Every structure is written in structure tokens, then in C-alpha cells.
Amino acid sequence: MKSLALYVHIPFCAGKCYYCDFLSFADVAEDIRLRYTEALLQEIAEAAATLPKQSAADFEVSSIYFGGGTPSFIAPVQIERILNHIRDHFHVRTGAEITLELNPGTVTYDSLKAYKSFGITRLSIGAQSMMNLDLEHLGRVHSVSDFYEAYRNARTAGFRNISVDVMMGLPGQKYADYLNTLREIVACKPEHISSYALTIEEGTPFHEIYGSGRTARDNALGLFRLDLPDEEEERKMYAETANFLVSAGYHRYEISNFAKNDEERPHRYESKHNIVYWTRGDYLGFGLGASSMIENTRFSNIRDLNAYIEADGDVQKIRENETVLDIRAQIEEFMFLGLRMMRGVSFARFEECFHLSMRELYGAVIDAMCRDGLMQEDEGSVMLTARGVDVSNTVMSHFLLEEEQKEEDAFTGGDEEKDQDREAKEDGPPQDKESEEKP
Ligand code: SF4
Numbered sequence: 001m002k003s004l005a006l007y008v009h010i011p012f013c014a015g016k017c018y019y020c021d022f023l024s025f026a027d028v029a030e031d032i033r034l035r036y037t038e039a040l041l042q043e044i045a046e047a048a049a050t051l052p053k054q055s056a057a058d059f060e061v062s063s064i065y066f067g068g069g070t071p072s073f074i075a076p077v078q079i080e081r082i083l084n085h086i087r088d089h090f091h092v093r094t095g096a097e098i099t100l101e102l103n104p105g106t107v108t109y110d111s112l113k114a115y116k117s118f119g120i121t122r123l124s125i126g127a128q129s130m131m132n133l134d135l136e137h138l139g140r141v142h143s144v145s146d147f148y149e150a151y152r153n154a155r156t157a158g159f160r161n162i163s164v165d166v167m168m169g170l171p172g173q174k175y176a177d178y179l180n181t182l183r184e185i186v187a188c189k190p191e192h193i194s195s196y197a198l199t200i201e202e203g204t205p206f207h208e209i210y211g212s213g214r215t216a217r218d219n220a221l222g223l224f225r226l227d228l229p230d231e232e233e234e235r236k237m238y239a240e241t242a243n244f245l246v247s248a249g250y251h252r253y254e255i256s257n258f259a260k261n262d263e264e265r266p267h268r269y270e271s272k273h274n275i276v277y278w279t280r281g282d283y284l285g286f287g288l289g290a291s292s293m294i295e296n297t298r299f300s301n302i303r304d305l306n307a308y309i310e311a312d313g314d315v316q317k318i319r320e321n322e323t324v325l326d327i328r329a330q331i332e333e334f335m336f337l338g339l340r341m342m343r344g345v346s347f348a349r350f351e352e353c354f355h356l357s358m359r360e361l362y363g364a365v366i367d368a369m370c371r372d373g374l375m376q377e378d379e380g381s382v383m384l385t386a387r388g389v390d391v392s393n394t395v396m397s398h399f400l401l402e403e404e405q406k407e408e409d410a411f412t413g414g415d416e417e418k419d420q421d422r423e424a425k426e427d428g429p430p431q432d433k434e435s436e437e438k439p
Contacts, residue, residue: 045313062096073103239390
């Protein structure tokens with residue numbers, strides 16, 4: 001049986017954070033939220049019955065991820081209904097990782113206890129900062145004490161696998177403030193920590209005032225001036241994240257993700273669900289805007305909330321942007337996503353997937369990157385070095401296949417010298433987590 005990861009999008013939040021361009025809405029009436037759950041249940045049933053190319057019986061669900069938005073913002077009983085519905089329509093593996101994203105201030109001991117009883121195995125808590133001023137600047141609805149309360153309640157409710165999200169490069173944030181946040185989070189001993197840099201996205205309040213020089217007094221949104229840390233300060237934060245977390249007993253397994261070391265089971269606390277994305281496994285997304293990829297066919301759901309509810313689970317009306325990835329796109333994706341992981345990409349796995357030799361296709365690039373100390377080979381795989389991680393976008397840009405080259409190399413196995421001067425995207429700290437846990 002093939003493995004399948006399921007993602008469930010809950011697009012509701014208690015308030016809209018100033019930097020957020022995720023597909024999420026605040027102030028949605030409860031009856032709409034309930035109608036959304038009904039439509040979601042219909043979609044799950046119909047998706048199971050109409051899986052592209054295969055039937056649901058061919059797959060075993062290895063992980064389920066409730067993301068958003070804020071899944072903990074809807075009533076726990078709705079999460080239970082969705083989970084039970086998934087179990088009714090898919091074969092969920094015993095011991096599957098089932099993660100729920102939550103925000104402090106939206107959970108109680110009782111709701112956490114309820115999640116535990118439904119079979120949620122892992123929580124991902126959006127702390128973002130351990131300074132109230134940062135949280136206020138971000139427009140978060142919670143305070144530091146809300147985080148502590150949620151965390152304590154989660155442990156008391158029995159959760160033994162908790163991930164905490166932090167952000168760096170925040171308005172007004174100094175290097176010492178960020179380190180203090182990391183220190184306080186590590187002191188809580190979560191099993192997993194994700195650290196992302198703030199990005200200023202179009203359409204957000206932050207974007208509106210970015211570079212305008214406006215301050216709280218002359219801004220209709222009532223915000224402060226966006227006093228972002230300079231590049232050097234942000235690079236220091238980025239570099240120190242790995243140093244600090246590694247010395248605190250975590251290992252970096254992906255550019256932005258760190259898991260607590262466990263001698264008996266080294267990969268125990270890594271996010272199984274996200275690893276499916278990074279290794280190009282099959283996944284199916286339910287809910288507004290959710291994306292799916294089954295056997296190299298990609299599609300996504302519509303992003304209009306009313307239209308989604310009106311469609312009532314009819315996948316013909318919900319799905320759009322279906323694309324069958326050609327071998328070139330598959331190879332590039334394999335390299336880009338695989339190189340995000342510290343264990344890198346395996347030569348043997350590449351050959352198994354594409355019936356081509358990675359060394360023949362990319363040998364010149366890999367050799368050049370290794371010579372420059374940006375990549376290294378180890379035990380049949382090639383991976384980024386610490387220096388390579390710092391300039392990962394530049395390194396990865398060298399794995400783009402040019403049109404003629406794709407034709408020639410991918411199908412004839414040619415090994416012509418690759419153009420080393422391709423324009424690279426600007427590098428920097430890892431960006432926000434949207435692309436990772438929200439497929
Ligand atoms: S950042 Fe998260 S909590 Fe804030 S509005 Fe966006 S989805 Fe909701």
C-alpha cells in the first residue's frame with residue numbers, strides 16, 4: 001500500500017495578524033464556520049471516492065495535519081467529526097502522526113484533553129515570540145502568559161510531542177530579544193522548534209506601511225513604524241538559531257526545523273507530515289485553498305469561502321489548476337525540496353525515481369558546489385553544508401534545468417557542463433512557513 005499524507009485547512013482565526021497573508025479569516029459568523037465543516041466532510045467523502053488514478057483502498061494514511069488559519073479556533077467537536085470522517089473513508093495507519101496547529105489563547109485544558117482523546121498525537125503551537133511587545137507589534141491575539149498556559153495545559157493533557165513556532169526579524173526586535181525568545185522556548189523543552197523569518201507580504205497591513213516611514217500616529221491602522229532589524233542583525237539571528245538549538249540538544253533536519261535528539265530513535269520528533277512534502281510523497285489537501293499531489297498530478301482547491309461552501313464537497317467544482325508534472329519539473333522539485341533536508345538527496349533514490357543517473361545529470365554542478373564548500377557527499381547522498389544552508393537559494397538555483405538541457409540530459413543522460421553563472425535569487429534566512437505546512 002502507498003503512503004498518503006492528508007492536510008485539512010481550517011481558515012478561521014480569532015483575529016488577523018498584521019503580517020499574515022495566509023488564507024484565513026477573522027470575524028466569520030459561527031453558522032458559516034459550521035457550514036464550512038459540513039462542506040469539508042462532503043469533500044473528504046467525495047475525495048476518497050474519486051482519488052486520481054487510484055482508489056482510497058490503495059493508500060494508507062501516514063499522517064494528518066490540521067493547519068490554518070487556526071484549527072483550535074473552531075469547536076473541538078468539529079475536529080473530532082472531521083477526524084472520524086477521515087477514518088471512515090481512508091485507511092489510517094496505526095500510529096499515524098496527527099498534528100493540530102493551535103494558537104495560545106484559543107485553547108483550554110478541556111479542549112486539549114479533548115484533542116488528545118480524539119487521537120491527535122502532536123501539537124504545533126504558534127508562539128512566535130516570548131516578548132509581549134513583539135506579539136503586540138505582530139497583531140497576535142495572545143500574550144506570553146497565554147503561551148505558557150497553553151503549553152502547560154498541553155503537557156498536563158498528555159501531549160508528548162509538541163512543536164513551537166518562533167519568528168525572527170520582527171519590527172523593533174534586537175538580536176538579544178530573539179535569543180531571549182529562543183532561551184525561554186528551549187526552557188519549556190518542546191520536542192520540535194520551527195524558526196522562520198518574517199516576510200512582508202503584499203496585501204497585508206505590514207506591506208501597507210513598509211517603507212512608508214509612517215508611524216502609529218499617522219497610520220489609519222494604528223500601527224507603529226516598521227522598524228525592521230537590518231540585514232546583519234537578521235543574519236546573526238539566523239546563524240545563532242542553529243548554534244543555540246544544537247547546543248541545547250536539538251538537531252537541524254531541515255533548513256528551518258529542529259527536532260529534539262532521541263538516541264534510540266533519531267528521527268522520532270521530526271515532522272513526518274512535512275517530510276512527505278520535502279520528499280515528494282503523495283498528499284491530499286481538504287478545505288479552502290488546499291493543494292494536493294498524487295502521483296505527480298498537482299491540483300488545488302478554490303480560495304473563495306462562499307463558493308467552497310456552496311460547492312458542498314463537489315470536487316468537480318472545488319478543484320482547479322490541475323497540472324501533470326513533466327519529468328523536468330519532477331527532477332527540479334526533487335532536488336529543491338530534497339536539499340532543504342540536512343540528509344540531502346540520495347543518488348540511489350534519484351535513479352529509482354527517474355531511471356537516470358543524478359551524477360550524469362548534475363555531476364558538474366555537484367562537483368563545483370562541493371569544491372566551493374557549499375555541498376558535500378556522504379553515504380551515497382549529497383547535501384548542503386552549513387555554509388550552503390546560508391546561501392541555499394543560490395545553491396538550489398544551479399539545479400534548475402534549462403529547456404534544451406532538460407531535453408538533452410533528462411532523456412539522453414547527457415552530462416554537458418552546466419552553466420554556473422545562472423542568476424541566483426537573493427539568499428537570506430528561511431522565510432515564513434506557509435509553503436511547508438500549508439501545501
Ligand atoms: S498568522 Fe496564523 S493566527 Fe495570525 S491570522 Fe494568520 S493564520 Fe491566523
